[in-house]
Amino acid sequence: xxALAQTPTPEVPLLAVRDLHKSYGARIGCTDVxxxxxxxxxxxxxxxSGSGKSTLLSCLAGHLTADAGQVIYDGRTTGPRDVLTxxxxxxxxLNRTEWAYVHQNPRDGLRMGVSAGGNVGERLMxxxxxxxxxxxxTASDWLGRVEIDANRIDDRPSAFSGGMQQRxxxxxxxxxxxxxxxxxxxxxxxxxxxQARLLDLLRGLVREMGLSAIIVTHDLAVVRLLADxxxxxxxxxxxxxxxxxxxxxxxxxxxxxxxxxxxxxx
Amino acid sequence: MITIENxxxxxxxxxxxxxxxxxxxxxxxxxxxxxxxxxxxxxxAGKSTLMRMIWGNYLAASGSxxxxxxxxxxxxxxxxxxxxxxxxxxxxxxxxxxxxxxxxEVVAEPLLQLGVDRDAALxxxxxxxxxxxxxxxxxxxxxxxxxxxxxxxVNIARGFIHAYPALLLDEPTASLxxxxxxxxxxxxxxxxxxxxxxxxxxxxxxxRERVCDRLIDVAAFAPKAAA
Amino acid sequence: xxxxxxxxxxxxAYNFAYLDEQTKRMIRRAxxxxxxxxxxxxxxxxxxxxxxxxxxTGGVQVTAACLVPEDRLKxxxxxxxxxxxxxxIRRFFQRTAGVAVTENTPEATVIQTRHRIPETxxxxxxxxxYQVPIPEPLRFLEPRETETRRMHALxxxxxxxxxxxxxxxxxxxxxTSYDYPVKVEGRYxxxxxxxxxxxxxxxxxxxxxxxxGAGREQRIYALPPYTKVVSLDFEDHPxxxxxxxxxxxxxxxxxSYLDEVIMxxxxxxxxVCSDTNYCSTRREAGHIGAMAAxxxxxxxxxxxx
Numbered sequence: 077x078x079a080l081a082q083t084p085t086p087e088v089p090l091l092a093v094r095d096l097h098k099s100y101g102a103r104i105g106c107t108d109v110x111x112x113x114x115x116x117x118x119x120x121x122x123x124x125s126g127s128g129k130s131t132l133l134s135c136l137a138g139h140l141t142a143d144a145g146q147v148i149y150d151g152r153t154t155g156p157r158d159v160l161t162x163x164x165x166x167x168x169x170l171n172r173t174e175w176a177y178v179h180q181n182p183r184d185g186l187r188m189g190v191s192a193g194g195n196v197g198e199r200l201m202x203x204x205x206x207x208x209x210x211x212x213x214t215a216s217d218w219l220g221r222v223e224i225d226a227n228r229i230d231d232r233p234s235a236f237s238g239g240m241q242q243r244x245x246x247x248x249x250x251x252x253x254x255x256x257x258x259x260x261x262x263x264x265x266x267x268x269x270x271q272a273r274l275l276d277l278l279r280g281l282v283r284e285m286g287l288s289a290i291i292v293t294h295d296l297a298v299v300r301l302l303a304d305x306x307x308x309x310x311x312x313x314x315x316x317x318x319x320x321x322x323x324x325x326x327x328x329x330x331x332x333x334x335x336x337x338x339x340x341x342x
Numbered sequence: 343m344i345t346i347e348n349x350x351x352x353x354x355x356x357x358x359x360x361x362x363x364x365x366x367x368x369x370x371x372x373x374x375x376x377x378x379x380x381x382x383x384x385x386x387a388g389k390s391t392l393m394r395m396i397w398g399n400y401l402a403a404s405g406s407x408x409x410x411x412x413x414x415x416x417x418x419x420x421x422x423x424x425x426x427x428x429x430x431x432x433x434x435x436x437x438x439x440x441x442x443x444x445x446x447e448v449v450a451e452p453l454l455q456l457g458v459d460r461d462a463a464l465x466x467x468x469x470x471x472x473x474x475x476x477x478x479x480x481x482x483x484x485x486x487x488x489x490x491x492x493x494x495x496v497n498i499a500r501g502f503i504h505a506y507p508a509l510l511l512d513e514p515t516a517s518l519x520x521x522x523x524x525x526x527x528x529x530x531x532x533x534x535x536x537x538x539x540x541x542x543x544x545x546x547x548x549x550r551e552r553v554c555d556r557l558i559d560v561a562a563f564a565p566k567a568a569a
Numbered sequence: 570x571x572x573x574x575x576x577x578x579x580x581x582a583y584n585f586a587y588l589d590e591q592t593k594r595m596i597r598r599a600x601x602x603x604x605x606x607x608x609x610x611x612x613x614x615x616x617x618x619x620x621x622x623x624x625x626t627g628g629v630q631v632t633a634a635c636l637v638p639e640d641r642l643k644x645x646x647x648x649x650x651x652x653x654x655x656x657x658i659r660r661f662f663q664r665t666a667g668v669a670v671t672e673n674t675p676e677a678t679v680i681q682t683r684h685r686i687p688e689t690x691x692x693x694x695x696x697x698x699y700q701v702p703i704p705e706p707l708r709f710l711e712p713r714e715t716e717t718r719r720m721h722a723l724x725x726x727x728x729x730x731x732x733x734x735x736x737x738x739x740x741x742x743x744x745t746s747y748d749y750p751v752k753v754e755g756r757y758x759x760x761x762x763x764x765x766x767x768x769x770x771x772x773x774x775x776x777x778x779x780x781x782g783a784g785r786e787q788r789i790y791a792l793p794p795y796t797k798v799v800s801l802d803f804e805d806h807p808x809x810x811x812x813x814x815x816x817x818x819x820x821x822x823x824x825s826y827l828d829e830v831i832m833x834x835x836x837x838x839x840x841v842c843s844d845t846n847y848c849s850t851r852r853e854a855g856h857i858g859a860m861a862a863x864x865x866x867x868x869x870x871x872x873x874x
Contacts, residue, residue: 117423325399
């Protein structure tokens, strides 16, 4: 097998963030954030509570309106565009086709009163799927991919365990084949063994679907296993970024050194 | 294939009075395709540090580390990611994997990353594990619970499953019995025969004699002041 | 009911059709906006009416705003002219507006309805006023009003099909039999008020103006004449305008919507037209249902005007 036969990395980043800034009144949410995310890359954002990592994720995903800066996304059909200037319908369309968002709490990302199949099918129906049989078989296929037994398709998520709910949320997000997925503490609140299964699942899906992902977490073990690259935030600023293992094993900034040395074992 | 010039490295410990610890200065190294270069030097002399710098795991303070067309010392993360996927393999002494993933999948992963068909990748992983005499009943288990020698073989299988043009081997024969040591040495010889450039650390002198074309004492790269 | 009683009563103290002119004007503006944007829910300042919420306060306000002295009003509840709700509303407008009333669908100029569309096709110039309890079709799926309004604005209607999907998943078919959501002119998803889905096709391409009033929820929406109204469905589970599979026991009609009437404690039952005016008109024209003739002495006499 020819090692260099791999398709060359495209020249345009999937997501190019420039000087993103968001404040809450006088307090800085995040500022001076710039980075490129390339197709197929998984980037972790770590930092303690209040470091601005969640604010940053919300600004990127469009849940919060940034005060300044650019978030240029290379759309499938549209090419690179600043998503901060998109109209609401365009942004919503992006959110249910090319983007996905996995909430920390599955309750925020699922419809608890709707069956598992309906939860997975919603995005399909939102983009115009109108064949019940096809929607159902796609939903069933996706439940399988996230290791939920197909005979649970008509059960509501409220009858699922926390790990299953999180996997269902992932299926619901990935069903339309997005290219970029935002995850906010995707393994937070799960048992360690359930976390491991979820991590493995995410890794497989990211690889198979060629997904790019931005994962916010405070768990350094999670980013080591999932993320190619790492960004460390403190007081709303990015203080260090680089390859995940490089940042964790050879941290340059005082805060990162403190963060890494404070962890029991990563 | 691997060319290092004037490489230096220091650690700054911000939380310990900003102590600056220089660990390497003026390091140079050249490995041609088909060559294996052994790093020697007393413990703590910087063998692993140099290896980690080639891997991109430690940042260089100055100098260059060319692996193929990429200067690891200056490359952007995505270039290093691509380098690690296509060109540069690494058998470390540690195995860091997602818990509960079966060994055979851990081994197949580099091929999956390269886009090899899943069944083909798993087939090759099984062949590799078989060659390294890992009992078949262990293949479907996660290596996290394995003994040192078993983990080491999973690591080696993973490092050799793809024909990387450049390889870093950190104590590949440590904690292996004679049979498996022999398998690993022949894997190294095969890699050299197909043109791989290899940098290795071998405490096992006989192994070193057998596969290394040259030895480099990293003590020569020690910072003058600290030496 | 006799002709318009012109004798002065205590209700003469009220303005024509109960509401004051400014209020009617405000409601008319909402109606006009609704007609201009078919299916769009127009907020309006709903007034307290002399009847409880749920009794048609929205419909009554819309009717009040539409009525002119020359109008002839028909009021039906579940298709019947003679149920309590219909009778009270009809009497209310007789007293406060002094308008003529009728039970005969073709004669009416304004028809206020709860839960039905008359079987007799409506004609140009007629106004059909629906009483609406919950105007928001997305309400039970998305409780936030701010969000549902945004969803309408952005035509973000995937959720509507989730509801139908859930129906099929649970019951093997779309079990929603009334209040069945529709899409208006390819734009707004609209709640047709709790009419049976049998009536849904009648909304489309209808010659009459259809106005919808929700009093408690303070919304008015409308379908101008000849508006295209499509019931939502799936390709492999198409919309079916179903009804009980029987002929009317009184008039023998096979194409009208039927009510099931329990006759005795032994499980005896009959199906009769829910549209009482349609049924009696057919019987007057000589159509006799299977259970009409052999009934005790005389087929249940329709209360004479």
